[in-house]
Amino acid sequence: MSSVIMTDSLTKQYGEKAVVNKLDLKVPSGSIYGFLGPNGAGKSTTLKLLLGLIKPTEGHMKLLGREVNTENRLAILSQTGSLIESPAYYGHLSGKENLRIICTLKDVPFKEIDKVLEIVRMTKQQNKKVSKYSLGMKQRLGLAAALLGAPKLLLLDEPTNGLDPAGIQEMRELICSLPEQYGMSVVVSSHLLSEIDQMATHAGIIDHGQLIFQDSLSSLHEHSKSRIILHTDNDSEALKILKQLNIPAIRKDGSLLLKVQQDALVAKTIASLVRGGIGILRVYEQQMSLEDIFLHLTGKQVSL
Amino acid sequence: MNSSTMRGLKAERKKARHRKVWLVPLGFLFFEVIWMLWQLSSIKEEERITGYLMLFYQLPIMNTILLPAMISVIASRLCDMEIKGDTLKLLYTLQRPSSFFDCKFITGIKYLLCFTIGHGILIPAAGQIFHFGSPLKVSMLAAYLAVMLCTGMILSAIQQTLSLMSNSQIMPLATGLAGSFLGLFSLFFPAPAARLIIWGYFAAFPCVKMNWDRTTKITEFYEVPFPLSGFFIFTVTGILIFIICRTIAVKKEV
Numbered sequence: 332m333s334s335v336i337m338t339d340s341l342t343k344q345y346g347e348k349a350v351v352n353k354l355d356l357k358v359p360s361g362s363i364y365g366f367l368g369p370n371g372a373g374k375s376t377t378l379k380l381l382l383g384l385i386k387p388t389e390g391h392m393k394l395l396g397r398e399v400n401t402e403n404r405l406a407i408l409s410q411t412g413s414l415i416e417s418p419a420y421y422g423h424l425s426g427k428e429n430l431r432i433i434c435t436l437k438d439v440p441f442k443e444i445d446k447v448l449e450i451v452r453m454t455k456q457q458n459k460k461v462s463k464y465s466l467g468m469k470q471r472l473g474l475a476a477a478l479l480g481a482p483k484l485l486l487l488d489e490p491t492n493g494l495d496p497a498g499i500q501e502m503r504e505l506i507c508s509l510p511e512q513y514g515m516s517v518v519v520s521s522h523l524l525s526e527i528d529q530m531a532t533h534a535g536i537i538d539h540g541q542l543i544f545q546d547s548l549s550s551l552h553e554h555s556k557s558r559i560i561l562h563t564d565n566d567s568e569a570l571k572i573l574k575q576l577n578i579p580a581i582r583k584d585g586s587l588l589l590k591v592q593q594d595a596l597v598a599k600t601i602a603s604l605v606r607g608g609i610g611i612l613r614v615y616e617q618q619m620s621l622e623d624i625f626l627h628l629t630g631k632q633v634s635l
Numbered sequence: 636m637n638s639s640t641m642r643g644l645k646a647e648r649k650k651a652r653h654r655k656v657w658l659v660p661l662g663f664l665f666f667e668v669i670w671m672l673w674q675l676s677s678i679k680e681e682e683r684i685t686g687y688l689m690l691f692y693q694l695p696i697m698n699t700i701l702l703p704a705m706i707s708v709i710a711s712r713l714c715d716m717e718i719k720g721d722t723l724k725l726l727y728t729l730q731r732p733s734s735f736f737d738c739k740f741i742t743g744i745k746y747l748l749c750f751t752i753g754h755g756i757l758i759p760a761a762g763q764i765f766h767f768g769s770p771l772k773v774s775m776l777a778a779y780l781a782v783m784l785c786t787g788m789i790l791s792a793i794q795q796t797l798s799l800m801s802n803s804q805i806m807p808l809a810t811g812l813a814g815s816f817l818g819l820f821s822l823f824f825p826a827p828a829a830r831l832i833i834w835g836y837f838a839a840f841p842c843v844k845m846n847w848d849r850t851t852k853i854t855e856f857y858e859v860p861f862p863l864s865g866f867f868i869f870t871v872t873g874i875l876i877f878i879i880c881r882t883i884a885v886k887k888e889v
C-alpha cells in the first residue's frame with residue numbers, strides 16, 4: 332500500500348525544546364489515521380508542519396508521494412484539505428459566502444458548494460451569518476471548506492473538540508464515511524483513545540513530541556491479547572515461583588498479571604503453581620483496553 | 636499579475652461584502668467637502684485669484700490630520716476579520732503569505748485611490764463653483780495627489796501590518812489617531828525631527844508656501860517648485876518600508 336504521508340525525522344524545536352521530535356510518520360493511502368496523544372504532545376504542531384504553516388527545524392516530508400518544498404507546497408496542498416484547531420471563518424458572512432471565498436482561492440467551481448454542504452448537512456443553515464453558528468456548525472462548515480475541491484488527503488485536528496455528544500457522533504460518522512465514499516485518506520488527531528478506536532483504521536501515538544507507536548489499529552489491539560489474570564491465596568509466594576519459571580508477571584490490585592500467550596504455557600504455569608502449594612482462586616484472560624495499552628506505552632495516565 | 640494573485644484579489648472582494656468599508660473614505664471625503672464649502676463661502680474677492688494656491692496650501696495639512704485616522708480604520712476593517720475568524724492558518728494553505736499580504740494591501744489601496752480621485756474631482760469643482768481667478772495648474776494637482784497617494788500607501792502598509800499582528804484592533808487604531816496628532820505637530824518640529832515622522836509627509840512636499848504680513852495682516856500664497864528629488868527619495872524609502880512590513884507580517888506564526 333502506498334503512503335499519502337511520509338516523514339523522515341521531522342523535528343520542530345522551540346528554543347531548546349523539541350516539540351516534535353524525529354517523527355517518522357507513515358500514513359497509508361485510503362486509511363483513517365488516528366493521531367493520538369495527550370494535550371501538548373505535539374499533534375497540532377505536527378499537522379502544521381505537514382501543511383507548511385511552520386517550518387521544520389529538521390527532517391523531510393512527502394505528501395501524496397511528492398517531496399514537499401517551498402515551490403510545490405501550494406500545488407500539493409491544493410489536493411489536501413485541513414481543519415486545524417479552532418475553525419476558521421468570516422463571521423460577518425454567511426456559510427455559503429464563506430465557502431465561496433474558499434472556492435475562489437482553491438479555484439474550484441461554486442457548484443461544488445451545494446455538494447459539500449450536503450455532505451456536512453448544512454444546506455439549511457447556509458444563508459445564516461456564521462457568527463450566529465454554534466461551534467458544531469462552525470466546525471462542520473470548516474469541514475465543508477476542507478472538502479471543497481475533492482482533496483485526496485484531509486488533515487483534521489481534533490475535529491470533535493468542544494462539540495456536544497450529538498455533534499461528536501455526527502462528526503465521527505462523517506469522517507468514517509469519507510474514505511469509502513470519496514476515496515480520501517484522513518488524518519484525524521485526538522486526545523481521546525475511544526475516539527480513535529471508533530474511527531481509525533491506523534493509529535500513531537505521540538507523546539512529548541515522539542512517536543511511540545504506529546501501526547494498524549488491529550495491531551494496536553494485538554497488544555491487548557496476552558494477559559492472564561490470576562487470583563491466588565498467596566501472591567508473593569506465587570510471584571517467586573513465576574520468577575523461577577521466567578514468566579513475566581506483575582502484581583496489580585490484589586491479583587497477578589501474567590504475560591503469557593500460548594495455551595500450553597498457561598497450563599504448565601498453573602500446574603507449577605499448584606505443585607508449589609499455591610491455591611488458585613481464579614484464572615481468566617483480560618483484554619487490555621486501549622487505555623491500558625497507552626499506559627503501557629507511555630507509563631502515564633491518559634485523559635478520557 | 637498571475638492567476639493566483641487575481642484569485643486572491645477576488646477573494647478579498649468577497650470578504651469585504653457587508654463590511655461597508657466604502658463608507659469610510661466617503662465619510663472623510665464628505666467631511667472635506669463641508670470644510671471646503673465653509674472655507675470658500677467666506678472667500679474675499681481679491682483672494683479668488685490665488686484660490687487654488689490656498690487649497691493646495693491647506694489641503695495637505697488637512698490630509699495630515701485626517702488620513703492617518705482614515706487609513707487605520709480602513710486597514711482595521713479589512714484585517715480584523717482575519718484575526719477574529721482565525722483564518723490565516725487556513726489561508727496560508729491556499730495562498731502564499733506574501734501574496735495574501737499584497738492582495739490585502741491592494742484592496743486597502745483601492746479605497747485610498749478612490750479618496751484621491753475624489754480630491755482630483757473636488758478641487759477643480761471648487762474652482763469652478765467659487766470662480767477662482769486663475770486656472771488650475773494640472774502639474775500642481777498631480778503633485779498634490781501623488782504625495783497624498785504615496786504617503787497614504789506607506790501608512791497603509793504600516794497599518795495593515797499592525798492590524799494583522801495584533802489580536803485586538805485597539806492598538807492599530809490608537810496608532811492611527813496618534814499618527815494624526817503627531818503628523819500635525821511635526822509640521823512645527825525642526826526639519827530633521829519632522830523628517831522622521833512618517834505621518835507628517837502629507838504636507839512635507841509643498842508646492843505652495845504662505846507669507847503672512849504682520850503689519851498689513853495680508854496672507855499671501857506663492858508657488859514654489861516641487862521638491863522632486865526629495866519626493867523620489869521618499870518613494871524609495873516607502874518601498875523599503877513596505878518590504879519590511881511585509882517581511883514582518885509574513886513571519887507571523889499561525
Ligand SMILES: Nc1ncnc2c1ncn2[C@@H]1O[C@H](COP(=O)(O)OP(=O)(O)O)[C@@H](O)[C@H]1O
Nearest residue numbers: 345350368369370371372373374375376377888
Ligand atoms: N509557537 C510556540 N512556541 C513555543 N512553544 C510552542 C509553540 N507552539 C506550541 N508550543 C508547545 O508545543 C507543545 C505542543 O503543542 P501542540 O502541538 O499544540 O500540542 P497538541 O496539539 O498535541 O495539544 C506544547 O507544549 C506547546 O506549549
Ligand SMILES: [Mg+2]
Nearest residue numbers: 374375416489
Ligand atoms: Mg492541539
